Amino acid sequence: MKVRTVAVYYVFTIWTRIFHWLMVGAIAVLFCTGLYIGNPFYIGSQGVEPTFAVNNWASMSTIRFIHFAAAYILMASFIFRIYGFILHRGDRMLPKPWTKLFWTGMLDMGLHYSFLRSEHRPYLRNSMARAGYGGVYGMIFLEAFTGFAMYGQINPNSWLSKLFGPINHLLLDEYVVHIIHHYVAWMIILFVIIHVYMATRADMSEKYGEISAMFSGVKFYDKEPDDVGDLKE
Amino acid sequence: MKDVESLWDLFQKRNVSRRNFLKTCVTITGILGLSPSLISDVVSAAEKQPLVPVIWLHGHECTGCDEAFIRSQSPFASDVLLNMISMEYMDVLAAAAGEPLEHHLQEVMKKYNGKYLLAVEGAVPLNDDGIHCMVGGKTFVHNLKEVAKGAAAIIEVGSCAAWGGIQAAKPNPTKSVSVSDVVSGKTIIKVPGCPPIPEVITGVIMHYTLYGQIPPLDSKGRPKQFFGNRIHDTCYRRPFFDSGMFVEKFDDAASKAGWCLYKVGCRGPETYNSCGNLRWWNGLSYPIQSGAPCIGCSANNFWDNDPFYNRMPNIPVPNTIVNADQVGIVAAGALTAGVIIHGALSTIQHKKHHKETHDTEKDNE
Numbered sequence: 001m002k003v004r005t006v007a008v009y010y011v012f013t014i015w016t017r018i019f020h021w022l023m024v025g026a027i028a029v030l031f032c033t034g035l036y037i038g039n040p041f042y043i044g045s046q047g048v049e050p051t052f053a054v055n056n057w058a059s060m061s062t063i064r065f066i067h068f069a070a071a072y073i074l075m076a077s078f079i080f081r082i083y084g085f086i087l088h089r090g091d092r093m094l095p096k097p098w099t100k101l102f103w104t105g106m107l108d109m110g111l112h113y114s115f116l117r118s119e120h121r122p123y124l125r126n127s128m129a130r131a132g133y134g135g136v137y138g139m140i141f142l143e144a145f146t147g148f149a150m151y152g153q154i155n156p157n158s159w160l161s162k163l164f165g166p167i168n169h170l171l172l173d174e175y176v177v178h179i180i181h182h183y184v185a186w187m188i189i190l191f192v193i194i195h196v197y198m199a200t201r202a203d204m205s206e207k208y209g210e211i212s213a214m215f216s217g218v219k220f221y222d223k224e225p226d227d228v229g230d231l232k233e
Numbered sequence: 234m235k236d237v238e239s240l241w242d243l244f245q246k247r248n249v250s251r252r253n254f255l256k257t258c259v260t261i262t263g264i265l266g267l268s269p270s271l272i273s274d275v276v277s278a279a280e281k282q283p284l285v286p287v288i289w290l291h292g293h294e295c296t297g298c299d300e301a302f303i304r305s306q307s308p309f310a311s312d313v314l315l316n317m318i319s320m321e322y323m324d325v326l327a328a329a330a331g332e333p334l335e336h337h338l339q340e341v342m343k344k345y346n347g348k349y350l351l352a353v354e355g356a357v358p359l360n361d362d363g364i365h366c367m368v369g370g371k372t373f374v375h376n377l378k379e380v381a382k383g384a385a386a387i388i389e390v391g392s393c394a395a396w397g398g399i400q401a402a403k404p405n406p407t408k409s410v411s412v413s414d415v416v417s418g419k420t421i422i423k424v425p426g427c428p429p430i431p432e433v434i435t436g437v438i439m440h441y442t443l444y445g446q447i448p449p450l451d452s453k454g455r456p457k458q459f460f461g462n463r464i465h466d467t468c469y470r471r472p473f474f475d476s477g478m479f480v481e482k483f484d485d486a487a488s489k490a491g492w493c494l495y496k497v498g499c500r501g502p503e504t505y506n507s508c509g510n511l512r513w514w515n516g517l518s519y520p521i522q523s524g525a526p527c528i529g530c531s532a533n534n535f536w537d538n539d540p541f542y543n544r545m546p547n548i549p550v551p552n553t554i555v556n557a558d559q560v561g562i563v564a565a566g567a568l569t570a571g572v573i574i575h576g577a578l579s580t581i582q583h584k585k586h587h588k589e590t591h592d593t594e595k596d597n598e
Contacts, residue, residue: 039544039558040477040479041477050475051472053477054475056476058477059477060474063477115579118582118583118586119586156451156457157461173503173535175500175503175538178502178503179546182557186561186564186565193572201576201579205580205583
């Protein structure tokens with residue numbers, strides 16, 4: 001048996017890991033309930049007055065409640081993310097387009113993913129992943145802002161409406177906000193497909209412990225990663 | 234009207250009783266969305282506050298808002314509200330026409346400078362120096378700016394004046410814009426709708442007449458008491474929405490039973506108006522009540538949010554009609570297939586590479 005010598009890098013704090021899995025659950029619930037809200041159908045036995053049907057286990061009212069509850073859980077889980085972000089450098093691996101490494105790394109990964117380079121340099125988080133995560137955070141914030149813009153208008157005099165209501169005007173009208181919310185939800189799902197694939201791929205071919213890192217917080221490298229500077233001073 | 238007088242003066246002049254005057258004040262309080270405790274305020278304002286002179290301009294539009302306006306018929310208030318304003322200039326209702334009327338406009342502007350209320354109906358076309366809408370030989374944008382200068386406040390009546398309306402819909406050949414896009418430095422009240430609810434038009438004018446100040450506005454400049462809530466949140470069909478009971482087609486049993494019109498394109502969830510509570514024609518009905526989904530006529534840019542009878546707009550894909558969900562499912566499917574293929578190719582490359590490095594390692598040994 002061949003023995004592999006690796007160095008252990010503590011990348012993600014427990015707070016980021018908790019956030020990650022809360023986010024996974026919340027987004028799954030948000031997407032499924034969101035699809036229903038966008039194109040609903042009657043669930044339950046026919047011939048019931050709406051007064052009683054609203055108490056069905058899966059009425060529009062219930063499903064909307066689940067959607068809003070999941071949205072609040074996702075928003076609250078950001079507290080963990082922010083705490084980790086402040087606490088530990090490994091939780092701060094942002095895209096850094098002002099560095100040379102970001103662009104050489106991007107080229108490196110591009111060539112590797114298009115099968116033109118059989119191996120890529122070791123990274124704690126490669127440039128493409130950094131850009132992708134930056135993008136998905138952007139999409140989540142866009143969903144949150146458009147979501148609260150619509151939700152807050154239930155009571156146009158509430159502070160929530162005062163805070164987010166102007167977004168409805170910024171984007172022409174509220175109908176456009178609905179559409180953006182709907183389209184971006186699909187884009188997040190497309191991101192999830194790529195993300196799950198890329199993580200699995202990296203885990204299987206590179207043996208850095210890509211997937212387990214989101215449970216244990218550590219990654220294993222035989223060579224020192226190029227972006228180790230983001231972890232150590 | 235020669236002299237500016239109050240509503241009570243007007244009632245006395247016409248020999249209408251005090252009792253009827255008070256009844257009218259109660260009605261007005263209700264229409265304005267004010268609390269019943271404010272009735273005494275309304276009464277005292279109606280006794281003392283002089284009637285406001287109103288100039289009503291018509292721009293790029295269809296005069297449909299006038300048709301609505303003259304049908305303001307809230308109990309007992311309709312005639313009163315019409316007579317309450319000292320309407321000095323309105324080209325479609327004036328008995329005079331042509332030069333004498335335009336001359337009168339100039340006089341009124343001078344006489345009530347800084348005091349008159351300006352109601353504008355219609356969009357302002359700017360293309361080709363504004364020649365797409367001419368009144369009295371001058372472009373509408375010129376007239377508007379001139380009259381707006383001396384106005385105490387401006388009311389944008391209807392969606393055209395408030396947002397640009399159908400003229401501003403794609404591709405907007407006349408480059409029509411809203412009144413607030415060309416007039417600045419004035420208090421502007423938006424009363425959108427295609428047309429606005431008659432009682433809403435009169436109600437806003439009424440509020441200004443009584444209080445001498447504009448009603449509380451939302452961040453978009455619309456009076457809160459009429460445009461504060463979404464139609465969806467005041468709709469009598471809302472219980473069907475909450476229960477998940479929807480009309481699927483216009484001729485199905487659900488549509489006959491009066492279920493929610495959300496899935497056949499109702500824009501109630503995005504539209505701010507009083508249709509749900511004031512309704513139309515003396516509270517007779519409103520589109521949703523008559524089984525037609527709301528098209529969002531008081532919303533900005535609603536003409537471009539077509540098709541009106543679909544919940545979601547179609548995505549332009551050649552030779553087919555698809556919405557976001559269908560595109561999303563196909564994209565997600567294609568992407569999944571893509572990553573599977575990419576994964577297979579990666580495995581092949583990885584194995585090949587692994588073998589190569591393994592061989593070179595062996596050679597080195």
